[in-house]
Amino acid sequence: MVALLRLRPDLAAPAPPDLATLATRLGVRTSLARALDTLDAFALRVLEVVDLLPEPGPQAVADGLSRAGDPRPTAADVDAALQRLYERALLWGDPQRPHLAGSLVDLLGPYPAGLGETAADLFASVPTPLVAMVVRAAGLEPRGQPEDGATIADRLADPETLAELLAECDPADTAVLDRLAAGPPAGRLSAADAEAMLAGDAVLAADADADARPAEDDRADSPAARLLRRGLLAPTGPASVELPREVGRALRGDRPYGTVAVTAPVALTVARAPEAVDATGSVAVLETLRLVGALAESWTREPAAQLRSGGLGVRDLRRTARELGVEENHTALLIEVAVAADLISAPMGRDVPWLPTTDYDSWAEREPAVRWVRLTQAWRTMTRQPHLIGSRDERGKARAALSYEIERAGAPGLRGDVLAVLLEAPPGATGPPEAVLERLAWTMPRRMAAARDGAAATLAEAEVLGITGGGGLTSTGRAVLTGAPARAVEALAAALPAEVSELLLQPDLTLVVPGPPTRELAREVSLVADLESAGGASVYRISDASLRRAFDAGLTATDLRSMLSRRSRTPMPQALSYLIDDLARRHGVLRTGEAGAYLRCDDAGLLDRVLGDRATSALRWHRLAPTVAVTDEEPARVLEVLRAAGYAPAAEDGQGSTVRLAEAPPRARPRRTESARSVPAAGVREEQLAESVRRMRRTDELARTAHPVSGGPDVPGVTSATTLGVLRQAIRADARVWVAYVDASGLRVAQIISPLSLGGGFLRGHDVESGAFRSIALHRITSVNVLGADRAI
Numbered sequence: 133m134v135a136l137l138r139l140r141p142d143l144a145a146p147a148p149p150d151l152a153t154l155a156t157r158l159g160v161r162t163s164l165a166r167a168l169d170t171l172d173a174f175a176l177r178v179l180e181v182v183d184l185l186p187e188p189g190p191q192a193v194a195d196g197l198s199r200a201g202d203p204r205p206t207a208a209d210v211d212a213a214l215q216r217l218y219e220r221a222l223l224w225g226d227p228q229r230p231h232l233a234g235s236l237v238d239l240l241g242p243y244p245a246g247l248g249e250t251a252a253d254l255f256a257s258v259p260t261p262l263v264a265m266v267v268r269a270a271g272l273e274p275r276g277q278p279e280d281g282a283t284i285a286d287r288l289a290d291p292e293t294l295a296e297l298l299a300e301c302d303p304a305d306t307a308v309l310d311r312l313a314a315g316p317p318a319g320r321l322s323a324a325d326a327e328a329m330l331a332g333d334a335v336l337a338a339d340a341d342a343d344a345r346p347a348e349d350d351r352a353d354s355p356a357a358r359l360l361r362r363g364l365l366a367p368t369g370p371a372s373v374e375l376p377r378e379v380g381r382a383l384r385g386d387r388p389y390g391t392v393a394v395t396a397p398v399a400l401t402v403a404r405a406p407e408a409v410d411a412t413g414s415v416a417v418l419e420t421l422r423l424v425g426a427l428a429e430s431w432t433r434e435p436a437a438q439l440r441s442g443g444l445g446v447r448d449l450r451r452t453a454r455e456l457g458v459e460e461n462h463t464a465l466l467i468e469v470a471v472a473a474d475l476i477s478a479p480m481g482r483d484v485p486w487l488p489t490t491d492y493d494s495w496a497e498r499e500p501a502v503r504w505v506r507l508t509q510a511w512r513t514m515t516r517q518p519h520l521i522g523s524r525d526e527r528g529k530a531r532a533a534l535s536y537e538i539e540r541a542g543a544p545g546l547r548g549d550v551l552a553v554l555l556e557a558p559p560g561a562t563g564p565p566e567a568v569l570e571r572l573a574w575t576m577p578r579r580m581a582a583a584r585d586g587a588a589a590t591l592a593e594a595e596v597l598g599i600t601g602g603g604g605l606t607s608t609g610r611a612v613l614t615g616a617p618a619r620a621v622e623a624l625a626a627a628l629p630a631e632v633s634e635l636l637l638q639p640d641l642t643l644v645v646p647g648p649p650t651r652e653l654a655r656e657v658s659l660v661a662d663l664e665s666a667g668g669a670s671v672y673r674i675s676d677a678s679l680r681r682a683f684d685a686g687l688t689a690t691d692l693r694s695m696l697s698r699r700s701r702t703p704m705p706q707a708l709s710y711l712i713d714d715l716a717r718r719h720g721v722l723r724t725g726e727a728g729a730y731l732r733c734d735d736a737g738l739l740d741r742v743l744g745d746r747a748t749s750a751l752r753w754h755r756l757a758p759t760v761a762v763t764d765e766e767p768a769r770v771l772e773v774l775r776a777a778g779y780a781p782a783a784e785d786g787q788g789s790t791v792r793l794a795e796a797p798p799r800a801r802p803r804r805t806e807s808a809r810s811v812p813a814a815g816v817r818e819e820q821l822a823e824s825v826r827r828m829r830r831t832d833e834l835a836r837t838a839h840p841v842s843g844g845p846d847v848p849g850v851t852s853a854t855t856l857g858v859l860r861q862a863i864r865a866d867a868r869v870w871v872a873y874v875d876a877s878g879l880r881v882a883q884i885i886s887p888l889s890l891g892g893g894f895l896r897g898h899d900v901e902s903g904a905f906r907s908i909a910l911h912r913i914t915s916v917n918v919l920g921a922d923r924a925i
Contacts, residue, residue: 133825133828134821135219136219136220136221137821137825138818139167139170139219140163142157142163142166144820144824147827148824149828149831150831150882151829151831152832153880153881156879158234159233160234161234161238164233164234164235167221167222168222168239168240168578169579170220171217171220171222171577171578172396172574172576172577173392173573173574173575174392175213176577176578177392178210179222179236180389181193181197181389182217182223182230182232183236183237183240184244184245184247187229188230189230190207190210190211190214190227190228190230191207193210193214194207194210196389197389197392205394214230243315243316243317243318246315246316246317247317247377247380247389248317248374248375248376250376250377251284251289251363251377251378251379252281252282254376255280255281255363255366255376256281257281257368258277258281258366258367260276260277260280262360263277263280263284264276265360265361266280266284266360266361266363269363270284270287270363284363288364288376288378289378291382294378294379294382295382297362297363297364298379298382300362301358301362301364302355305355305359308355308356308359309359309375309379312380313375313379313384317375317377317380318368318372318373318375319373319374320371320372321356321371321372321373322356360373364376393574396571397567397570399553399554399563399567399571400553400557400561400563400567400603400604401561401567402563402604403561404561404562405560406559406607408601408602409559409601409602409604409607410608410627412601412602413600413601413608413609414598414601414606414624414628414629415601416596416598417608417624418628418648418666419598419666420466420504420507420596420597422666423456424466424469424470424503426455427452427467427476428470428492428496429658430452430456431452431485432487432488432798435486436448436452436485437485437486438484438485438486439532441535442534442535443533443534443536443537444486444532444533444535445532446530448486449463449467449533452467457663461518461519461521461522462596464521464522465518465596467533467534468514468516468518468534468538469511469518469597470507472514473506473509473510474802475488475492475495476488476800477801478800479800479801486534486800487798488797488799488800489801489802490799490800497651499625500624501620501621501622501628504598504608505612505620505624508599508609508612511547511593511597512547512548512551512612513544515540516538516539516540517543518533518538520538520540521533521538543586546579547590549572549576549579550568550587550590551599551605553572554568554605554609555613555614557605559605560604562602562603562604563603564603565588565591565592568591569584569587569591594609599612599613606627607627608627611623629668631647631648632646632648632650632653633649633650633652633699634646634700635649635700636700636702637702637705638705639705639707641673641707642671642672642673643657643671643674643700644669644670644671644672645657645669646669647669649670656695656699659682660674660679660681660692660695661673661674661678662675662677662678674711676711676715679711680715680775680780683719683780683782684783688716689713689715689716693709693712696708715780718780719780720780721733721734721738721780722780723782723784723788724770727762728763728764728766728767729763729770730756730760730763731753731761731762731763731774731781732759732761733759734759735759736758736759739759739761742761742777743755743761745777748773748774748777751763752765771783831870856890859887859895859916861918863887863889863890865918867918867919868885868900868918868919869884869886869887869897869918870884870885870915870916870917870918870919871883871884871895871913871916872913873908873909873914883900884900884901885897885899885906885908886898886900890910893910893911894907894909894910895908895913
């Protein structure tokens with residue numbers, strides 16, 4: 133019983149009150165579907181063969197599957213698979229004559245093992261004129277349905293007759309049959325074949341007694357038409373056909389139920405040094421951390437607009453991808469993971485942008501290993517599938533990033549299944565994604581039929597995030613997936629190169645950071661240079677625009693020289709020194725402040741040129757003095773227009789000191805707390821399952837001694853007087869009562885109640901098991917039993 137609840141955990145949630153309820157749940161369609169999803173390919177094929185065989189004993193199943201794989205399954209393999217099916221209650225009854233549970237026949241689909249329905253079932257529903265055509269082609273006299281359908285079925289059930297019919301087929305006919313025999317066995321007729329079949333149907337229906345035939349033309353001599361006349365294909369609709377089961381099995385020869393492996397294929401077969409896998413993953417880790425930081429900085433400068441539906445617009449996604457220098461799908465993954473980790477959020481309400489959260493600033497100050505573990509944990513548990521972004525929904529509309537269209541409740545479970553394959557392999561084992569997908573197709577064939585794209589995307593995302601490296605699981609990824617984040621932090625801290633606080637200035641106006649930079653160095657370098665290439669060593673380019681950015685932040689030429697000299701291991705190139713001096717002379721000659729905003733310049737001629745420039749006319753200048761002009765626009769807008777026109781203005785405060793506008797970056801509130809984010813998912817423990825079984829058996833024991841509600845005079849509108857008397861006696865004696873009743877959903881429930889009151893048509897009291905308050909309608913009670921006041925549960 134405990135093993136059953138362990139294998140099918142949905143049966144124990146909520147805990148069934150008695151064995152009758154458990155038996156009912158065993159046959160529920162959704163529960164059976166979940167159980168089927170846990171079967172591997174071989175066990176599922178065994179179950180299909182049990183369904184297909186008329187006498188499905190273990191020996192018959194073993195005989196049918198003995199040639200189904202390579203290496204070929206043995207009787208012991210089949211017996212082990214049957215045992216697994218019995219343990220999950222998918223089969224029941226005499227082991228020598230197993231029966232399928234509940235609605236499994238429907239859940240296995242119309243074509244178990246890729247075979248169609250029997251000829252008897254197919255031809256029983258074929259119209260009389262078409263059946264007559266097949267009977268006449270066999271040289272027999274039509275007698276009408278159902279006799280003609282049975283005649284065709286008998287011919288196909290005879291191995292010698294069927295072999296003769298197949299021998300008459302030419303290569304074109306055989307090619308059609310082989311495609312259908314490989315599965316699925318249903319096919320569509322071409323327009324010409326469908327028209328020919330309908331024409332033959334109409335002719336024969338108009339003169340059923342005559343020896344009528346369809347018109348002889350090219351359509352009547354196609355492979356499909358010939359196969360239909362021989363009865364090797366059965367028409368199932370105006371333009372659809374199906375291969376009868378007997379024909380499919382004959383065409384498959386010594387493997388009538390297809391080919392299936394007994395054991396799972398090995399996914400990761402290439403052995404590499406674990407250190408090499410970790411090194412590959414470490415590069416991806418550093419790149420991911422850099423890109424998430426760049427994403428937050430980008431959306432700090434220019435927040436991304438939130439769509440009315442709550443998602444992210446395509447324009448903002450493309451802009452962000454350009455700024456990060458990566459593909460849009462890569463950018464979408466980073467955005468989704470950052471939101472899942474609560475580093476980016478959008479305040480509740482309409483027309484509010486996506487912004488970094490207040491959590492981001494504290495996260496950015498942590499060690500790289502701590503930051504990465506938070507991202508990977510968020511990715512592992514998020515219910516979103518970034519690979520769906522940009523795909524079309526049922527209405528043909530593209531799915532947006534951060535929208536509800538990519539929510540999938542099963543996403544965490546799918547990631548767990550995919551990563552479990554990697555966890556099974558020893559450290560250093562690698563392999564291509566296709567090999568992992570093939571193993572998953574054997575391990576969980578029903579789920580992989582619809583989730584193959586999601587599984588492939590999971591492997592790609594794990595590689596991007598650094599959980600895997602070169603197709604193998606890194607040591608840090610293994611620690612995160614096994615629920616040891618502290619060990620993952622230690623392992624990653626040891627694997628990552630040490631942070632550097634120095635740089636190398638190059639004569640070509642580039643600087644090199646030879647490793648992951650410290651937080652302070654990264655902030656300083658981002659002020660004076662733009663990233664050109666990232667990796668183990670990052671290369672940045674110093675330009676006029678990047679130096680202006682540093683001057684705009686309030687740095688002077690002296691500050692820049694001091695910072696670069698302090699950080700650089702190499703002397704400052706003369707060309708860089710000249711560039712800093714030249715920009716320093718020009719920067720800040722123009723000054724702007726609030727008027728809305730004002731513009732002042734000691735050089736009246738330069739101010740004349742600015743005010744006369746058509747590129748700045750949108751600011752609507754008003755000149756107050758030879759060296760001062762004002763505008764209604766904000767200072768930030770004035771700076772933007774002047775810089776676009778080729779000038780180099782600077783912002784100043786009321787005392788004339790250079791300032792940086794918008795000093796405090798905008799931030800959003802996180803949507804979840806840290807404590808809620810770190811709570812692990814709780815599973816059902818073994819002792820809980822054992823306790824559930826004990827309670828069910830105890831309830832059944834009490835039910836055998838319960839008093840039924842019938843047997844006394846009825847009280848109109850309530851229930852029997854006998855039941856009321858028993859309940860009143862229990863309340864007076866302060867005794868516990870075992871009560872069986874039917875709940876609002878029609879299910880039978882049994883509970884032990886400590887009753888408090890009886891009135892208004894309800895029994896009120898506390899559930900002894902859970903302590904919850906219960907109010908049970910008296911007319912729903914089916915059985916009661918008084919327990920002692922001191923009776924143990």
